[in-house]
Amino acid sequence: MPNIVVLVKQVPDTYSERRLSDSDHTLDRDSADAVLDEINERAVEEALLIKEAQGGEVTVLSVGPDRATEAIRKALSMGADKAVHVSDPALHGSCVIQTSKVIAAAVGKVDGVDLVIAGNEATDGRSGAVPAILAELLGYPQLTHARKVVIEGTTIKVTRETDEGLTHLEASLPAVVSVGEKINEPRYPSFKGIMAAKKKPVETLTVADLGIDAGEVGLASATSTVVEAAPKPPRAAGQKVEDEGDGGAKIAEYLVGQKLI
Amino acid sequence: MPADRLLPDTDAEDLLKLVREIAREELAPDAAKHEEAGQFPREQFRLLGRSGLLGLPYAERWGGADLSYEVYLQVVEEIAAAWMSVGVGLSVHTMSCWALAQHGTDEQRDRFLPDMLGGDLLGAYALSETHAGSDAAALSTRARRDGAEYTVSGTKAWITHGGEADFYTTMVRTSDDGPRGISCLLVDAATPGLTAAPPERKMGLTGSTTAQVVFDGARVPADRLIGAEGDGLRFALDALNSGRLGIAACAVGLAQAALDEAVAYAKQRSQFDRAIVDFQGVEFLLADMAAAVESARATYLEAARRRDRGLPFVRQASIAKLVATDAAMKVTTDAVQVLGGAGYTRDFPVERFMREAKVTQIFEGTNQIQRVVIARQLKRS
């Protein structure tokens, strides 16, 4: 009966226009509709599948502004049991290391954790490194980029997908897993699930509650800074290849020039 | 631009958010393909069932959500805006549960309703016959009591979900006493002697099946009679009073979708070196379309609020059906006009919207029949 913590993050909806704020190059979280990151929906789904098969409890954990309660509620309405929300103005602009430290401390607040499930990377301000850093901080094995997760007793087996092929990983619990796009298809919550979610416990914590000094987190003491930001340039016009009987060769030449073949 | 709604509470806001997400991600992308192929969206109805959307306005005790009509209809509208056949199907399913939910015994409701409201069964409502459309009381499908069963023979016509449904709320003749000789049976689709004819080949709403349902000595257990013998027509017409509000909501959703397409197209299409949206002739067309959509929405919501408060709403429901479906016909026709030649081709959805709009003026009481109902109410007052 594994006790699972799922890390969830609220991100700007990829359907809406996303911006960085002019003053400090952090993500402008007010400018777009905020949603539960899709990869986190898959992480929640995986936790629920494990719970449905083996029992246990699913706790969602989110570090984010007050508004992140909406993402938390979405996860609870899908079927998670309870939530921990770390919300503190001091966290604004935190880097990946600071964020991971806060997450690690918050995981410590949940009793008897067997498994932490995260998405492999977010769709907004992202490093793709939180699961690995977190595993290091917790002293747990890390099984990242999973496309299949199997738990047998205290052993976890993961199939990892990389560009080179599939890797099979095995570790003992407790462990940190990060899941990729192919792990599953997340369910939609039901209306009853949405109503039930309102009654589920959400524990809200500040960094002080986690025993972390406010000075250790946030933009001022971050280990990385965004110095400059520019929007992605519009796509340039493609290169036209005139076919004078040697079109194939010209295309191959072009691809070799781009180091694509 | 999605409709801007004033919802009564955060529960309703959360529900509409869920519905919009499902509509945007699971319904809208498949609509054109299914409609073109005439393929019934059975899986999509299952998804609605899993999401708890197939029994919204009914009692929680039997798997519903005790939701007000004011909110339920806006759910229907959002779904119809993404895919009309699914919106209409949701409305018809909801109507097909009405007789049992309202008039069944507790024993019947405990036995049948939870799967109809909280599961993924799909219902049909079988009243019309080829010779008994507007004049439904002329129906002649016969049910003879034979011990613990009724033996049913006759043919129901134009039945939405005919051949796809899991149950048919069927109006049958149990005596020759005119309108008082009609009774209501909840018929399981697996009943031997019940078959569906090949679907009608329709002008629009091609993803939704419409078919004759043939009863040939079908044996229906007598404990599937809802209410008493002779109650059937009253139940059927009462169910239609609420069903019409569902059709009004579908019509508004369809019109909203057409308006959204028209505005988006007009902004990016340029002629005479200007976006066509800046020609006053087009502006006024779009403004009239928006006025038609929003006044139709207000009309059905007003009727729904009356229903939710237990006030008489029959006249208002008929007015809403009349106003909303006429608005949908006009708005979808004008949307084709705004898109010009593109609008007339199947590369854009508005010609389909126009074909889908037409049926809303016909089923669940033609718009002439709505006027008959409205006038009857006026004469009574």
Ligand SMILES: Cc1cc2nc3c(=O)[nH]c(=O)nc-3n(C[C@H](O)[C@H](O)[C@H](O)COP(=O)(O)OP(=O)(O)OC[C@H]3O[C@@H](n4cnc5c(N)ncnc54)[C@H](O)[C@@H]3O)c2cc1C
């Ligand atoms: C796609 C589709 C789905 C349907 N789904 C269902 C369903 O699920 N269940 C079901 O039971 N039925 C269903 N119907 C049947 C529908 O309800 C009938 O078609 C409708 O009630 C009209 O009946 P009719 O077709 O016999 O037309 P008629 O009654 O023959 O009407 C023909 C014309 O005469 C006019 N007219 C008739 N009587 C009067 C009057 N008194 N005053 C003025 N004008 C009048 C009508 O308005 C119409 O213009 C469906 C129909 C369609 C097209």
